[in-house]
Amino acid sequence: MNTILEVKGVSKSFPVKGSFGKSKGAVSAVSDVSFSLKERGTLGIVGESGCGKSTLARLLLRLIEPDEGEVLYRDQDILTLKGRKLNQIKRKIQMVFQNPYSSINPKMTIENNVAFSLWTNGVSKKEARKKANDYLEAVGLPRSYAHRYPQSLSGGQRQRVAIARALVLEPEIIIADEAVSALDKSIQGQVLNLFQDLKKDFNLSLLFISHDLNVVEYMSDEVMVMYLGKVVEKGSAQHIYSNARHPYTKALLNSEPSMKVGVSNLDKHQLIKGELPSPLNPPSGCRFRTRCPHATAQCGNAQLPTIEVNTGHHVACHLWDMGTGSLSQNKQSDVLPI
């Protein structure tokens, strides 16, 4: 499969001001992140709240500008583009946000919500409405809903409208940022299946951002795990879920209750030890070292390499082959039971 999007060494810090506007430094939200998304593939991006997932998504859409790095869409660095050329590519990358209650306009009918971006791109009202109705149907909403207002729809139905609005511009990439997190568990599955169907029907490539490991496993061919703005591990979903090598990935997997039928791991459901360090002053070297039960003095070394432990499976940990299996096999004092 060809690469459709390649991200190289992207970083973003936000300046933070204290009282009287005095600078308190900068939050390192995304630090030297690189990955590629394959054409018609799904890359899941996973990590705890605050690890930089949404900042990364906003950087890819150029809603904010990175401090450094490259974002290549079909080999073209979109960070260097301006005007019409940039707009053409921006249409090809669309986003579905977490909250369907705030992301669609409550004062517009559903049809107009979907048609709006076509009007602003110069499509006639008649043509835009026709297309909007086609895409509402594609996401499973009856055409009779077209003249309704968002208030009359459930959360799942609103998210379908948000998906139709993203699709109507005929993108090649959809970035779904916590797109099912605000929905009831019973509705989440339907929306995930909708993404899977649409991906096939419209030849889409998906960047699927979520803090929910079960959701990411269900959706993704490849997975990237982030911690405090850094990539700690990436590889095929199979490698990550069956043979995780970074202590943070292992800890995350151990803290997630499985939703697979017949699997009960609630008894080993554990929280990761310690507090997330402040992104204003992240630890040097491996940013997970302050919470890692295996950390050594070497982990503070700023030049720690990322190691390819298997084809396409990269781990930012020099202890990747310690063979400890999982945190559940460590001393009980290393982990906190829920």
Ligand SMILES: Nc1ncnc2c1ncn2[C@@H]1O[C@H](COP(=O)(O)OP(=O)(O)OP(=O)(O)O)[C@@H](O)[C@H]1O
């Ligand atoms: N505009 C901003 N100004 C200052 N700090 C910011 C800004 N946007 C994000 N941050 C900080 O950057 C870090 C990463 O935030 P981000 O929202 O990208 O994480 P996330 O993984 O998407 O978390 P969540 O799932 O909670 O949204 C956090 O420490 C956050 O407080």
